Amino acid sequence: MSTPFELTLTRTIPAPRETVFDAWLDPAALTEFIRPMEAMTVPTVEVDARVGGEFLIVMKAGDEEMPHKGEYRTIDRYDRLAFTWISPATIPGSLVTIDFRAIDPATTELTLHHVGFPDQTMCDNHKNGWTGIVDALQSQLS
Amino acid sequence: MVDNEAHLNIAFHALADPSRRQIIDLLREAGELKVGDIAAAFSISLNGVSKHLKVLERAGLVMRRVDGRAHWIRVEWSALQQPYEWLHFYQRYWSRRLDALVDYTKNQGEKK
Numbered sequence: 001m002s003t004p005f006e007l008t009l010t011r012t013i014p015a016p017r018e019t020v021f022d023a024w025l026d027p028a029a030l031t032e033f034i035r036p037m038e039a040m041t042v043p044t045v046e047v048d049a050r051v052g053g054e055f056l057i058v059m060k061a062g063d064e065e066m067p068h069k070g071e072y073r074t075i076d077r078y079d080r081l082a083f084t085w086i087s088p089a090t091i092p093g094s095l096v097t098i099d100f101r102a103i104d105p106a107t108t109e110l111t112l113h114h115v116g117f118p119d120q121t122m123c124d125n126h127k128n129g130w131t132g133i134v135d136a137l138q139s140q141l142s
Numbered sequence: 143m144v145d146n147e148a149h150l151n152i153a154f155h156a157l158a159d160p161s162r163r164q165i166i167d168l169l170r171e172a173g174e175l176k177v178g179d180i181a182a183a184f185s186i187s188l189n190g191v192s193k194h195l196k197v198l199e200r201a202g203l204v205m206r207r208v209d210g211r212a213h214w215i216r217v218e219w220s221a222l223q224q225p226y227e228w229l230h231f232y233q234r235y236w237s238r239r240l241d242a243l244v245d246y247t248k249n250q251g252e253k254k
Contacts, residue, residue, distance in 0.1 A: 007232055007233055015248070015251060019247050020247060029246055112236055116154075
């Protein structure tokens with residue numbers, strides 16, 4: 001079930017699960033793939049890769065610095081990674097959960113789930129009512 | 143962006159309550175309803191409905207039209223678009239990040 005504040009993306013990546021997983025906790029790797037645009041730089045990436053540890057990713061476009069930060073909630077090598085995600089574009093307290101599944105030793109299926117709620121419990125509480133609203137909006141706009 | 147955030151929070155809070163979502167659903171079906179009709183539909187007090195409507199109004203999710211003694215309520219659809227924008231922003235954002243991740247892992251593979 002999807003809600004306006006919840007999205008799921010799946011990608012099949014031609015790389016071993018270990019490589020894909022570690023990229024999310026490796027500052028050098030994050031610098032490569034986390035910036036939204038080529039024109040942006042990532043002057044700061046700090047990763048404290050333990051549950052309860054925090055990360056800070058500063059993205060820079062021109063003179064404008066956009067700090068992205070969060071806290072690791074789950075580090076289950078190499079199955080699941082979950083962290084809170086707070087950015088200038090996010091309502092406070094969104095949660096990103098990434099699942100890694102080895103299709104074969106050289107191929108990984110990555111599933112990214114982003115919810116705009118502080119935690120899953122709260123999300124579940126709110127889930128049911130959203131579907132009707134989305135449907136309503138869709139029929140209204142179409 | 144900050145205003146946007148604040149508005150999302152208010153809208154989100156307003157919609158967090160099941161009764162208020164039911165009111166939105168009901169208005170979706172009916173178009174415009176009198177406050178008393180909404181109260182009757184949920185068999186809750188006029189006072190209770192008024193409280194919920196005030197929260198929805200503050201969030202800009204419903205509009206009130208006063209016609210003599212009758213207060214008519216309808217959904218303000220444009221306010222519900224913000225959750226949508228959030229969704230589309232991150233859909234694009236993560237989709238591109240994952241493409242970049244694929245490129246990164248390819249380069250790693252070639253280096254080895």
